Amino acid sequence: MSHGIPVESDLSFGILRNSIGFRLRRVQLAVMGDAIAALAPLALRPAQFSILVLIDANPDLPQSKLSAALSIRRPNFVAMLHELESRGLTRRCVSSGDRRINTLALTAEGRQLLRRATELHEAYESRLHAHLSAQERVELTRLLGKLE
Amino acid sequence: MSHGIPVESDLSFGILRNSIGFRLRRVQLAVMGDAIAALAPLALRPAQFSILVLIDANPDLPQSKLSAALSIRRPNFVAMLHELESRGLTRRCVSSGDRRINTLALTAEGRQLLRRATELHEAYESRLHAHLSAQERVELTRLLGKLE
Numbered sequence: 001m002s003h004g005i006p007v008e009s010d011l012s013f014g015i016l017r018n019s020i021g022f023r024l025r026r027v028q029l030a031v032m033g034d035a036i037a038a039l040a041p042l043a044l045r046p047a048q049f050s051i052l053v054l055i056d057a058n059p060d061l062p063q064s065k066l067s068a069a070l071s072i073r074r075p076n077f078v079a080m081l082h083e084l085e086s087r088g089l090t091r092r093c094v095s096s097g098d099r100r101i102n103t104l105a106l107t108a109e110g111r112q113l114l115r116r117a118t119e120l121h122e123a124y125e126s127r128l129h130a131h132l133s134a135q136e137r138v139e140l141t142r143l144l145g146k147l148e
Numbered sequence: 149m150s151h152g153i154p155v156e157s158d159l160s161f162g163i164l165r166n167s168i169g170f171r172l173r174r175v176q177l178a179v180m181g182d183a184i185a186a187l188a189p190l191a192l193r194p195a196q197f198s199i200l201v202l203i204d205a206n207p208d209l210p211q212s213k214l215s216a217a218l219s220i221r222r223p224n225f226v227a228m229l230h231e232l233e234s235r236g237l238t239r240r241c242v243s244s245g246d247r248r249i250n251t252l253a254l255t256a257e258g259r260q261l262l263r264r265a266t267e268l269h270e271a272y273e274s275r276l277h278a279h280l281s282a283q284e285r286v287e288l289t290r291l292l293g294k295l296e
Contacts, residue, residue, distance in 0.1 A: 011217045014205035015266060016198060020276055020288065021183050025194070027292045028176035029219050035169050046173070050164060057162035069159045071177050118163060128168055131294045140168065143288045144175045146279045 024147075031128065038124035042117050047072060048080050049121060052114045055090060055104045062101050063092075089113055172295075179276065186272035190265050195220060196228050197269060200262045203238060203252045210249050211240075237261055 016022040035046040044052075050070050055061055067077040081104075084090045089110035095101035106114065129137055164170040183194040192200075198218050203209055215225040229252075232238045237258035243249035254262065277285055 011202060011209070011213065012205040013217075014201045015269070016201050018289075019269070019273055020280075020285065021179050021194075021273060022198065023289060023292045023296075024172075024176050024179055026219070027295045028172050030296055031169050031172055046169075050170065053162045053164050054159060057160040061159070065159065069161075071174070121163070121167070125167055125169060128295065132291065136291055136294070137168065139287065140291045141166075141171060143280065143284055143291070144168075144171050146284070147175045147276065148171075148178055 020147075034124060034127070035121075038120050039117060041120065042113060044113070044117055045080070047076075048084060049117050051080060051084065052089065052106065052110060052117065055106055056111065056114055059105075060093075060096055060103045062095065062103050066104065084110070168295075182272060182275070183269075186268050187265060190261060190268065192261070192265055193228070195224075196232060197262075197265050199228060199232065200237065200254065200258060200265065203254055204259065204262055207253075208241075208244055208251045210243065210251050214252065232258070 013022075032046065039046060039049055047070070051066065051072075054066055054069060058066075063081070067074060070077075072080070081090065085092070087109075088107055090104055091107055093103050093105050095103045132140060161170075180194070187194060187197055195218070199214065199220075202214055202217065206214075211229070215222060218225075220228070229238065233240070236255055238252055239255055241251045241253050243251045280288060
């Protein structure tokens with residue numbers, strides 16, 4: 001996969017060559033660069049896209065549960081949410097079950113943007129998938145699951 | 149693998165559930181947290197460890213080649229290198245081939261720290277490897293290589 005990152009280098013990587021942690025970081029760097037570029041036309045970061053997906057998929061979702069599920073640090077999460085809200089994509093509601101809990105919902109504009117972002121995300125995933133056979137995709141997902 | 153990150157969540161991850169990009173980010177988050185913790189006793193970040201490994205493995209290594217090989221952005225790279233130098237771990241030299249090129253070398257102290265860091269890194273990699281069979285490790289490395 002070509003990301004402009006010279007993975008094939010004439011340098012010796014010493015003990016890092018066989019380090020799974022190091023290889024994961026490299027792949028993540030490359031893949032993340034693609035994900036950022038894919039969503040850039042909508043001025044959406046991958047983490048913000050994840051937030052929109054989870055709000056859409058989980059009605060009456062408490063804020064605290066969302067940040068935990070996505071492992072986003074509190075200050076970063078608050079800043080990202082604030083931006084989504086000020087763009088009119090999300091809104092805060094009061095939980096139907098417990099009025100002390102803030103929950104999140106998409107606005108009509110948020111749902112519309114999510115639809116467009118989902119298309120861009122699927123195109124990006126297809127490009128990623130193209131480097132693997134169907135069987136390899138299943139196997140990679142299984143192996144990554146063991147490291148989570 | 150338990151990293152305190154609630155991967156198993158009662159939330160729906162919608163289209164992200166089958167996203168290889170998303171799963172890579174999650175695993176990377178978890179694994180990176182472990183790598184940071186493993187090297188913390190030496191006040192060394194994983195990227196700084198990589199820099200020391202490559203300087204050690206490649207004599208007369210030009211600075212520019214090193215930052216490119218590790219895909220570290222220039223400002224970050226300069227800051228990290230500055231810190232390593234001010235801690236007396238690395239030193240800048242003039243290339244034996246071309247006197248206009250700055251190259252890097254480890255000091256005696258740098259080599260000593262790298263030995264200790266390598267031990268910590270190997271212990272961390274062993275913990276990571278323990279979640280996979282030998283065959284799975286080879287397979288994961290092969291599949292990650294296809295995405296690089």
